[in-house]
Amino acid sequence: MKLVRYGEPGREKPGLIDAEGRIRDLSAHVPDIAGAVLEPEGLAAVAALDPSSLPVVDGTPRFGPCVAGTGKFICIGLNYSDHAAETGATVPPEPIIFMKATSAITGPNDAIEIPRGSTKTDWEVELGVVIGKTAKYVSEDDAMDHVAGYCLINDVSERAFQIEHHGQWTKGKSADTFGPIGPWLATRDEIADPQKLAMWLEVNGHRFQNGTSATMVYGVxxxxxxxxxxxxxxxxxxxxxxxxxxxxxxxxPQLYLKAGDVITLGIEGLGEQRQVCVDAA
Structure with a gap:
């Protein structure tokens, strides 16, 4: 299934994408794409519905963040060996973990705000993993049982805040609008192998990132x-x-985002995003 949240910010409704690419309204069956709906039983209940019985959503409504109620937005740094090399870093012996504030989460096509004082706002196309079942001390063999599905993420980053200021990376990753997610959550059965997905990103029509999750150092x-x-x-x-x-x-030379720039990005099976950059008010 491809699960979505659509509508105005803060008033999104749950839906799914049918076989013809139309949004079908789920609000009569689930309160949101969040919490218990993401657990195995919740997803099974939605999967049991006949999409043709659900109301078609007219027009082209805004896509909101594809998941609601996110408690933790956990990021992994330098997890592609070729990306580590381009930044002059070495692949760490264990994953680098940092947090992105959940207040950064926004819809996949919402504007990206260039923060006040920013000189180095950057882009990063990333594969997102959405948890669907509580995981605590789980083995690798059992890990995938705890995954609800996957989504497309632009891990927008302000490099000066992240690297040149003292402290941890979080402050360079957490500005409002720095976490576009969606357009949809593809449930685990939609993606045969999360380590074999083509991914790309363009700025103003020029392709800068053209990679694959196959080169990920630490897999899902x-x-x-x-x-x-x-x-x-x-x-x-x-x-x-x-x-x-x-x-x-x-x-x-290094290149960073400015107001008026247009970012487009996508991952195989997970849709595409388009964002226009604006100066923060």
């Missing part, structure tokens, strides 16, 4: 198990798994 199964050693993972939590090469920081 390992990451879910690894993270569950240090914190419980709960339904709606998101893991953003890192980016392939081609970010602005890796260009020669």
């Amino acid at each position: 199964r390992f990451l879910v198990s690894y993270l569950s050693r240090f914190m419980s993972l709960r339904p709606g939590d998101i893991i953003s798994t890192g980016t392939p090469p081609g970010v602005g920081m890796g260009q020669k």
Whole structure:
């Protein structure tokens, strides 16, 4: 299934994408794409519905974030060896973990705000993993049982805030609008192998990132198990798994986003996003 949330910010309704690509309204059956709906029983109940029996949503409504009620937005740094090389870093012996504030979450096609004082706002196409069943000390063999599905993420980053200011990476990752997710949550059965997905990103029509999740150093199964050693993972939590090469920081000379720039990105099976950059008010 491809599950969506559509409508105005803060007033999104749950839906699914049918075989013809139309949005079908789920609001008579589930309150939101969140919490218990993401658990195995909740997803099974939605899967049992006949999409043709659900109302078709007219027009082209805004896509909201494809998951609601996210408690943790966990990111993995330098998780592609070729991306680590372009930034001058080495692949870490264990995953680098940092948090992105959940207030950064926005819809896949909403505007990206360039923060006040920013000089190095950057882009990162990433595979997102959405937790559907609480995970605590889970083995790699059992890890995928705790995954509800996958989504497309742009892990927008302000590199000066992230690297040149003192402290941890979180402050360079958490500005409002720095976490577009969606357009849809593809349930686990939709993606045969999350380690074989083509992914790309363009700015103003120029393709900068053209990679594959096959070059991920630490894969989805390992990451879910690894993270569950240090914190419980709960339904709606998101893991953003890192980016392939081609970010602005890796260009020669370096290139960063400015108001008016248009970003488009996509991952095989997970749809596309389009964002216009604007200056923060």
